[in-house]
Amino acid sequence: MKITKTKAFNVFFKPIWESNPISGQILGICSALAVTVQLKTAVVMGLALTLVLAFSNLSISLMRKFIPRNIRIIIELTVIATLVILTDQVLKAFLYDISKQLSIFVGLIITNCIILGRAETYALGNPPFLSLLDGIGNGLGYSQILITVAVIREFFGAGKFFGFQVIPDTFYAAGYENMGLMVLAPGAFIAIGLIVWLQKTVSKEKT
Amino acid sequence: MENLVSIFLDSVFVGNILLAYFLGMCSFLAISRKMETAIGLGLAVTFVLSITTPANWLVYHYLLSPGALAWAGFPGIDLSFLKFIIFIAVIAAIVQALEMIIDRYLPPLYMALGVFLPLIAVNCAILGASLFMVERNYNFIESVVYGASSGFGWMLAIVTMAGIRKKLRYANVPKGLENFGISMIITGLMAMAFMLFSGITL
Numbered sequence: 544m545k546i547t548k549t550k551a552f553n554v555f556f557k558p559i560w561e562s563n564p565i566s567g568q569i570l571g572i573c574s575a576l577a578v579t580v581q582l583k584t585a586v587v588m589g590l591a592l593t594l595v596l597a598f599s600n601l602s603i604s605l606m607r608k609f610i611p612r613n614i615r616i617i618i619e620l621t622v623i624a625t626l627v628i629l630t631d632q633v634l635k636a637f638l639y640d641i642s643k644q645l646s647i648f649v650g651l652i653i654t655n656c657i658i659l660g661r662a663e664t665y666a667l668g669n670p671p672f673l674s675l676l677d678g679i680g681n682g683l684g685y686s687q688i689l690i691t692v693a694v695i696r697e698f699f700g701a702g703k704f705f706g707f708q709v710i711p712d713t714f715y716a717a718g719y720e721n722m723g724l725m726v727l728a729p730g731a732f733i734a735i736g737l738i739v740w741l742q743k744t745v746s747k748e749k750t
Numbered sequence: 751m752e753n754l755v756s757i758f759l760d761s762v763f764v765g766n767i768l769l770a771y772f773l774g775m776c777s778f779l780a781i782s783r784k785m786e787t788a789i790g791l792g793l794a795v796t797f798v799l800s801i802t803t804p805a806n807w808l809v810y811h812y813l814l815s816p817g818a819l820a821w822a823g824f825p826g827i828d829l830s831f832l833k834f835i836i837f838i839a840v841i842a843a844i845v846q847a848l849e850m851i852i853d854r855y856l857p858p859l860y861m862a863l864g865v866f867l868p869l870i871a872v873n874c875a876i877l878g879a880s881l882f883m884v885e886r887n888y889n890f891i892e893s894v895v896y897g898a899s900s901g902f903g904w905m906l907a908i909v910t911m912a913g914i915r916k917k918l919r920y921a922n923v924p925k926g927l928e929n930f931g932i933s934m935i936i937t938g939l940m941a942m943a944f945m946l947f948s949g950i951t952l
Contacts, residue, residue: 647881732938
């Protein structure tokens, strides 16, 4: 059996592109946009979300046989909130500047629909290892969109890539100006709309 | 007083919780297909926000913030790291209680809001407003005004969106851009329109 046909492979790679949580399933856009002005914050946010998602999926899947159905939402929320508190404390301790920039959006990972959605639809019915892979896969899919949007916004909005200037000074001297729109909120909406358009068109051609 | 008016204007227009901070996007996109449901959800969010934001202010300032437990004899304790889990519990409890109270005493309102109330507990706008309230150091009165006006701003945005989407049904949208893609771009254009208010100073 080829590796691309195994279940684990599919569980891991499908959410990264084909059934991407943001552009395919329209989940978790709430926190996706505000952190994408700079690439740096987007990367950290993507990482934080991937970690929380992977571990919440893992622990909920480990407990799935003991969780009573009626109170499952509150148990899931408690697990997620605990993981988010841990992430927030770690960020505050080691990456203080970035955690200030992310401000409330780390806390909002709790209400991010991706995490609760994956716990509900996947982790409650599947074994721990597959759930962990599913969590990481979805987290990476989310980060991928976040990073794409951030690259576009940082490039057009500030002429930078990861904080380094990439548009040469001669351009500015010749009258080139940064696009202020991209730094503001509307830029994020429009960028993500265009990415979804691109992705849908590409994946339609494939099948 | 001026302060309160400027918080109101800021959270309805310039710092609209949906269009400038992207909170509550999930339900915004899912529920804005029909006008009636958009109005219902908008009212429910405004209602819940005006109650939970001040409630969380009380919880934060009397239980969680550094030194807040001085009245109980523990002045050195800082529980503010617990705010995420406590806030979400307070919100879920209030939403549940509201649902029961409205069902008992105001059946017509329950018919209008009923379906949406449980959904609200996981709406990021609600938790987001509480967290912003802590971060911006509002006092109690300010947090009441902030909660109510950001709820109103959210409602304004979702109702406008429902109106636009109704008209959009007759438009010829390119394949692949339908539904989600075009909604994002429209929201972007709306956000631009709302930004125009940023010139207002009091």
